Amino acid sequence: MTDVKAYDCDYENKWCPGCGNFGILNAMKKALADQEIPPDRVLIVSGIGQAGKTPHFLKCNYFHGLHGRAVPVATGAKLANHDLNILVNMGDGDCYGEGGNHLLAAIRRNIDITLLVHNNMVYGLTKGQASPTSAHGFVTKAQPQGVAGEALNPLALAISQGAGFVARGYNGKMEHLSRLIREGMRHKGLSLIDILQVCVSFNHVNTAGFYNERVYELDESEYPVDDWHRAMDTARIWGDRIPIGIFYKKETESYTDRLAGLKDGPLVNRQFDPARVAALISDS
């Protein structure tokens, strides 16, 4: 087994001490180590936000793109080279706010990427405005009267659209989370892992205490991961008890397996054949 230290990098970490992102980072490293994927075979695509900084803090190839747009970048990269192992780190604002439309499309495509959403229910990097997953009534400087709308339920959304791998993790359960990430990476097609992440600086409601009291792991021996109705119901549980684990899983052909243009292998590996192209052009 690869040592998790293989993924260490010496760029200074820029998260707040105590931030839940550290647990996520460790879980990622462990998942990679467990699968023995060396750093040079990992591509991380991320958006902008505290979550989006993740790939700077471990050794890997990365594309740290625009706020909200990691999913289409990852999709493009996967289309170019479907042999890539692509992890995507996004914040809740990033993925469910600015990037909401791309999430819908990624589900429809079933593109084979592992999407980790650091869901701290707040905009961290911009200093604490409400996010799409902030609860109704959540008070911030930008929402002094509290959030007037309702929170998005990303798991219910994904399951409702037939996403093939829908899970929730918690930064406080690192081992469990690393297993989810590993399973997500193994899954062919889109894997959405929504991660409950503590933000010690701006979210004083959904704290470690809050989660530690409520979070429980779905019992794999009892919970059937392919039961859509059960998954939908489980996705709506939120209150005194908060489930984590794989909510729904069902493998169907992933996008790059379906495309005619990719039958002969990754685009990036194909040879340019001027004679053939010339023939195509003159015959057309």
Place this chain on the structure above:
Amino acid sequence: MTDVKAYDCDYENKWCPGCGNFGILNAMKKALADQEIPPDRVLIVSGIGQAGKTPHFLKCNYFHGLHGRAVPVATGAKLANHDLNILVNMGDGDCYGEGGNHLLAAIRRNIDITLLVHNNMVYGLTKGQASPTSAHGFVTKAQPQGVAGEALNPLALAISQGAGFVARGYNGKMEHLSRLIREGMRHKGLSLIDILQVCVSFNHVNTAGFYNERVYELDESEYPVDDWHRAMDTARIWGDRIPIGIFYKKETESYTDRLAGLKDGPLVNRQFDPARVAALISDS
């Protein structure tokens, strides 16, 4: 009762003969007439596409905006004047493609607009490319190998997120559709009405014949509109039988009723009070 002719307008209609949009237009006029809302008390906001042209073809106030962006325009108008009756006409590409992110946000807000999505499962105005609701395998000039992804299920999406009024109509059932629109307009909060719409020019799969054979009305005496599980299941029925009607309905406070800034009436009606503003500024 107002005569539907009151909504006639003499601008030349630009849809293809036989287009399902005519049925939708008639249903809208009837719904307005039934509620005796005069043309000058109606605001229609629309996007770009064949559906987006709708407000040109009846008498009303309208804002025919950008492709994909009718929902935020309508939201802004509603925030400015929450007494407005706002109908929104969008295409499936418009609302579920380019505008997908705004749909998610509209559901979270529960903004009180009636959103009519002319779902012809194709991009009509741009001559027949696949839309987010095109079925897997649907062949077009842009998708000669057929659509590789899966279709979006807008009803399941909305219901999964707790939208308060979710319905499906069919242009071939004009009376039924007009009732849906009327109910949608009466509903406080967001009403999403996905309308099966025949496109005679570019969708040769989902034709009038296709729908006439399959479409059935949910039986209001038997179907409980507030049963979330039943609604979710009904939203997934698609095949030999296609249900239409109100899938789910549950009224909660609409967005403009929740906002502190709107307690004293529509913004547009409030008086500018320079002394008060000066006091606010100097006290701050």
Place this chain on the structure above:
Amino acid sequence: MPIDITVTIGGTAGQGIQTVGDLLAGACHRSGLYLMVVNDFESRIRGGHSFMQIRISDQPVAAPYHKVHLLVALNQETYDRHRAAMDTSGVILLDQEEAASEKSALAVPFTRLAKDAGGKIMANTVAAGACLGLLGAPESIIKEVLKERFGEKEAVFENNLNAARKGYDAVKDETVDWRIDWPDEESKGRLLSGSRALALGALAADCRLAAFYPMSPSTGIMINLAEFVGKAPLVVEQAEDEIAAVNMVVGAAFAGVRAMTATSGGGFSLMTEGLGLAAITETPIVIINAQRPGPATGLPTRTAQGDLQFVIHASQDEFPRFVIAPQSINQAFETVIRAFHLAEKYQVPVIILVDQYFNDSLFIAPEKLKVPEQIDRFLTTDADMAAPPAYKRFALSESGASPRALPCRDKALVTVTANEHGEDGHISEAVADRNNMVNKRMAKTKNMRNEMQPPDPYFGDSETLLVGWGSADGAIREAVDRLRNENFDVGGLVFSDLWPFPEATVYEALSKCKRFFTVELNSSSQLGWLIREQTGLKFAGAIVKYDGRPFLPNEVAVQAQKMMGGRDDRR
């Protein structure tokens, strides 16, 4: 007598204008005539008024003519709208039922003859036959074009042949002034739409991912390209929106394939942030902006050159980019190949500016479409490095471009960010890193400018120059010809390469003339202001048009003449 005939076929959308036009254009093309075809249609699928205009000549033609010799009016509206544009020698061909009371009108019972031949539906074939008859085409050509269209064995071929012949025969006793002496030569080159030339250029450039969101008039490029999926290493991906399209392209290019998108102004607006992403990550991408009139939705099926200043300045802050507007069909094909080459050589975005007129019209490509023998990717691998683990994607270099490796191909880690960064691709807010990276990116401009082709002179030593860009080329040249025929000392200067602005060569070209007028499809003379900004030289006048229709050489000539003060300026 030189041949220069314009045939206009008009009717409502869905009436089969295309059939008549295609048969006619096919006949001219295969006989070795020069021709071009302009399509004019509304933003709707059925109804309204559309027309197709075919200009036929024994000389190369690259702009539409302002008069019509043969008008095929498939309905009354066509007759009403186009009558005023008829040449004095013109003939209006109508179905018997629509017969108008004008001496130049020629009523032929299209529908009845079609019924006789086997079905009303072939009325358009009858009309095409009649056109060929009036134009004096040899009867044999009918068979050839129908064979090409329907295949010889189909019953439908026989019926159509029959129908066409009926039309042909119906007019055989008519004489017109512009009857052609039909050549029997090789075709003068391929007949291609701008869209198709661009798509073929992408194929030849080894573009492997084309992501797009449909938007007129750019969609045709992607539809043309989609034909090759499965035959070449290529994916054509319809994105959920333009933002996704440009970000996919960036992702694919980063991962190692040549990638592009095509859109129009509204979509380009949505892509501006992604353009900046390509710039700061130094990812080579190609964006085709097929212009249409705006603002906002504007006129979706009409043409314009209104986005020049926008694309040069689009996106926050500053970074180098190429902006190229091909002038001709062959150049369009080559421009795409060149765009990918330049994008990868300099690791910058390249914007190709075309327009609805160019994309939707058919032109003869006189030169063969040549596929490059090899594609230079300007990539680096571990083998090129002393120490792959020390690889830095943004290593400082004098040229500004750093060795570019691909992610997950080797040991060298490829690390990039949309934030400002150090050489290693990590976020950096340090003053030194910021200055280095701005300097590095901007340093590319110098060499990039050297790649720029100077504007194309046409009688460039003349006293007055008509200056334009992109698809206005044809109209400008022809206007120059006309004016010179009337003894005006006028020439042309047409740009394809617009940014980085080839300042020195432009200054040289323009400082020789006494004055210059700009000729642009926008209301403010954008190129004119750009020239002033870059060279200090001021245009003496501007010929502008912004009604959504392409330039006609005649209107350019008339305007120019007016601005020159009537005939006073003759040499």
Place this chain on the structure above:
Amino acid sequence: MPIDITVTIGGTAGQGIQTVGDLLAGACHRSGLYLMVVNDFESRIRGGHSFMQIRISDQPVAAPYHKVHLLVALNQETYDRHRAAMDTSGVILLDQEEAASEKSALAVPFTRLAKDAGGKIMANTVAAGACLGLLGAPESIIKEVLKERFGEKEAVFENNLNAARKGYDAVKDETVDWRIDWPDEESKGRLLSGSRALALGALAADCRLAAFYPMSPSTGIMINLAEFVGKAPLVVEQAEDEIAAVNMVVGAAFAGVRAMTATSGGGFSLMTEGLGLAAITETPIVIINAQRPGPATGLPTRTAQGDLQFVIHASQDEFPRFVIAPQSINQAFETVIRAFHLAEKYQVPVIILVDQYFNDSLFIAPEKLKVPEQIDRFLTTDADMAAPPAYKRFALSESGASPRALPCRDKALVTVTANEHGEDGHISEAVADRNNMVNKRMAKTKNMRNEMQPPDPYFGDSETLLVGWGSADGAIREAVDRLRNENFDVGGLVFSDLWPFPEATVYEALSKCKRFFTVELNSSSQLGWLIREQTGLKFAGAIVKYDGRPFLPNEVAVQAQKMMGGRDDRR
């Protein structure tokens, strides 16, 4: 001796720099000193290096100083980073534990004294007390500022008072060269951040919907405005993205209220399509673009003036817009009021260009913030019309603006579209409608240009002019002062109104000087090129800076001096 002292307080984010700075700034402010405060911080929440710089003077100050007189180093890094910038008379104040071995370093046991006073947490209060002590503030001021901060009755007030006094006493035997004779005067005006001035301006302008998506450095405007929700007729709405924000603003303005958004470059990119929507529907909106360095994400918490050309040309095709970059805090307040007025008068979008330095710094507003007595809405109602059913939203008019009615208020139907249209707001592809509408929109430019304030001269008759825009104003003026003190014949010319370009007045102002240099926070001298485009006059040199930090008057002066060729140019 004139007072001009700069205090820098540095440490890591979260260390309480703000506390020290606020107390100090509060003390200066309430004593009637002039001051300004610059905040410098990284794009992270905890850690890294931040600092606050307070410039204190007996004269108005509007740009940061290049030397530090008093450095409060809350950690070693601060000491290391800022030591080089210390004035020869400077003193470095440190906690005892961090004591550095330098003669200008003064170690005070902040933490220990804080513990003595009731808690380690008050170490910053101790530091503030020490600063006030060194600066020679009367002891009484400590109580006043702490009272303002904590309220008199709180226990925390007593503890902090105690702590501050301990700091104050700890340095009472120290002498420094720049000890101030503290005045006891009225404050010189309100101390406001750029963000707050803009927010207050929006309130005074009767803005009723402010929709936004958070983006540094624009978010502060909205946070400031959100304070007034429930107190004024106002909704501050966080949108799902910037596209939604601008479209909401357009919808709200259409429905009848004044509406605006604020963003930075990346968000502005996403709004460009919506900008065009406002233009073609002639809906008045205001967009504040608070600039930061790009491209793309760039440097989120740093400053720049890199978006000038972008915002002038943003969005496809052409339409009139206003672009205004306020130069001062009072002007920022007034600019928002003026922007809404102009937007509604001409029915066009108005873009206000500010930047991170301006938004996040605190300046004294010498003039009172005046609320307009009345708001002119330029609206029409049925009562103004002969025949409301015949109302046409886009009726042709010479000025270009048509009478604007509101939807659902009256019988007149208000009908608009993003497509090109006829006077009645229905889609039209007719040549005449297109030409009319382009002409109508563009016709506004003439009167709009007359609204433009000419650039602001400062010794405008000088041989050499330093030309800049927006927030560079303070640095330019002070650089001019310095250079003039050294007998250079130099003046300044600073723009707030940038578009439509006030061509004639600029030409006049610039044609008098022998030469001019541009002073801009971008790498390519965007204003310089704009001036050349519009007037033909070429800048003789450019002082550019693009490291994300604001201009320092000294560096502008030094650069200008160098470009003038040392001292040769003295008068």
